Amino acid sequence: MDASPTQSTWDAIRGKVESGQRLDAAEGEFLFREDVDLHVVGQLANLARRRKNDRLAYYNINAHVNPTNVCIYRCRLCAYSRDPGEPGAYVMSDEDILAQADEAERAGCTELHLVGGLHPDKPFDWYLGIVRRLHAAFPRMSLKAWTAVEIARFAELSGLSVRAVLERLIEAGLACMPGGGAEIFDAGVREQICPRKAGAQTWLDVHRAAHRLGLRTNATMLYGHVETAAQRIDHLLRLRALQDETGGFLAFVPLSFHPEGTILAHLPRTSSFDDLRTVAVSRLMLDNFDHVKAYWISLGLGTAQTALAYGADDLDGTVRQEKIHHEAGATVPEGLSVAQLRRLIEETGHEPVERDTFYRRVLRNAGKWKPEP
Ligand code: SF4
Numbered sequence: 085m086d087a088s089p090t091q092s093t094w095d096a097i098r099g100k101v102e103s104g105q106r107l108d109a110a111e112g113e114f115l116f117r118e119d120v121d122l123h124v125v126g127q128l129a130n131l132a133r134r135r136k137n138d139r140l141a142y143y144n145i146n147a148h149v150n151p152t153n154v155c156i157y158r159c160r161l162c163a164y165s166r167d168p169g170e171p172g173a174y175v176m177s178d179e180d181i182l183a184q185a186d187e188a189e190r191a192g193c194t195e196l197h198l199v200g201g202l203h204p205d206k207p208f209d210w211y212l213g214i215v216r217r218l219h220a221a222f223p224r225m226s227l228k229a230w231t232a233v234e235i236a237r238f239a240e241l242s243g244l245s246v247r248a249v250l251e252r253l254i255e256a257g258l259a260c261m262p263g264g265g266a267e268i269f270d271a272g273v274r275e276q277i278c279p280r281k282a283g284a285q286t287w288l289d290v291h292r293a294a295h296r297l298g299l300r301t302n303a304t305m306l307y308g309h310v311e312t313a314a315q316r317i318d319h320l321l322r323l324r325a326l327q328d329e330t331g332g333f334l335a336f337v338p339l340s341f342h343p344e345g346t347i348l349a350h351l352p353r354t355s356s357f358d359d360l361r362t363v364a365v366s367r368l369m370l371d372n373f374d375h376v377k378a379y380w381i382s383l384g385l386g387t388a389q390t391a392l393a394y395g396a397d398d399l400d401g402t403v404r405q406e407k408i409h410h411e412a413g414a415t416v417p418e419g420l421s422v423a424q425l426r427r428l429i430e431e432t433g434h435e436p437v438e439r440d441t442f443y444r445r446v447l448r449n450a451g452k453w454k455p456e457p
Pocket residue numbers: 155156157158159161162163164165200201202233278281
C-alpha cells in the first residue's frame with residue numbers, strides 16, 4: 085500500500101467496494117489513517133450499508149437487566165464492577181429481576197438484555213435459574229443473555245463443557261447471546277485492559293459452539309483505549325473469519341471506550357471522528373455481517389444518529405435502566421422513548437423499522453405485537 089492516500093489506492097478500494105469484493109487488512113488499516121478523508125470513507129460505507137439495508141434503520145423495544153455488579157475479574161476497563169461488600173455493590177433478588185422484567189413487558193419490550201458481573205458466590209445454577217424464571221414468566225420476550233466470558237466461567241464453575249452449558253441455557257429459554265466481552269482480541273491489549281477474563285480464543289470458541297447449536301449471537305469491539313488501528317483490523321478479520329465459518333452473527337456493535345471511573349481514566353475519550361470512522365470501516369470490512377449497530381448509549385445521540393449515514397443501520401433500542409456505560413460517565417439518558425428513537429432516525433432520512441431480536445419487523449396492533457411472518 086502507498087505511503088500517502090493516492091488516487092490509485094482510493095480507486096482500488098472504491099472498485100472493490102462497488103463490485104462487492106472483500107477488503108484486505110492493509111486496505112482496512114489505510115481507511116483508519118487520520119489523513120484519509122473520513123467523509124469519503126463514510127460514503128463508501130454508506131454504499132455498502134444501502135446495498136444490504138437500503139434506507140431502513142432498525143430499532144427495538146428492549147430493556148437491560150444487570151443482576152449483579154459484583155465480579156471476580158475486576159477488568160481495568162470496567163467502571164461497573166465491584167468487590168463483594170464494597171460501597172455500591174449489589175445483587176438483585178429474584179423478585180427484583182422479575183419486577184424489572186414485568187415493567188419491561190408492560191412497556192411493550194420484545195427483548196431483555198441480561199449481562200452482569202461474575203459473582204464469586206453464585207454458581208451456574210443461579211444464572212441458569214434467572215433465565216428459567218424469566219422465560220417461564222415472560223415467554224414472549226426474547227432473552228438475550230450472558231456474554232461469552234460469562235458462559236466460559238459457567239463452564240469452569242459447573243465442570244460442564246461450553247456446549248453443555250449452552251444446551252442447558254437454551255432449554256431454560258435462552259434465545260440469543262449478546263456480543264460483549266470481546267474487547268480487542270489481541271493478547272497484548274487484553275493483558276493491559278482485562279488480563280484475568282477469558283481470552284480471544286475462548287470468546288470465539290464460545291460463539292462458535294453457540295452457532296453450531298443454532299443460537300444466534302452478536303459481536304462487539306471495544307475501541308479507543310490502548311489498541312492500534314492494526315489491532316482493530318485484526319479483531320474485525322477474526323470476526324469475519326468466524327462468520328464465514330458459521331454465519332451465526334446477527335450484528336456487529338462497535339463500542340467506544342468510556343474511561344471515566346476505570347483504572348484507565350487518564351485516557352481521553354474517543355472523538356466523534358474516530359467513532360464515525362470506526363463504524364464506517366467496520367461496515368466495509370465485515371462484508372458478511374448483515375447489520376452494524378450505532379449503539380446510542382456508547383456513541384451519544386448525535387454521533388449515533390450521524391453514524392446511520394456512515395454504515396450503521398441500527399440504533400439498538402429503548403434500553404431502559406442502562407447501568408454499565410453510565411458507571412463510566414455516559415451522559416445520555418438511561419433510556420429513550422420509541423418516539424425519540426423514531427425521530428432520531430427520521431431526521432436522517434431513513435425509514436424507522438421496529439425489529440425483534442432476529443431482525444424481523446414487529447407489527448403492533450391495539451397493544452399487542454407479533455413479528456412479521
Ligand atoms: S468488564 Fe465484565 S468481566 Fe470485566 S470486571 Fe466488568 S463485569 Fe466483570
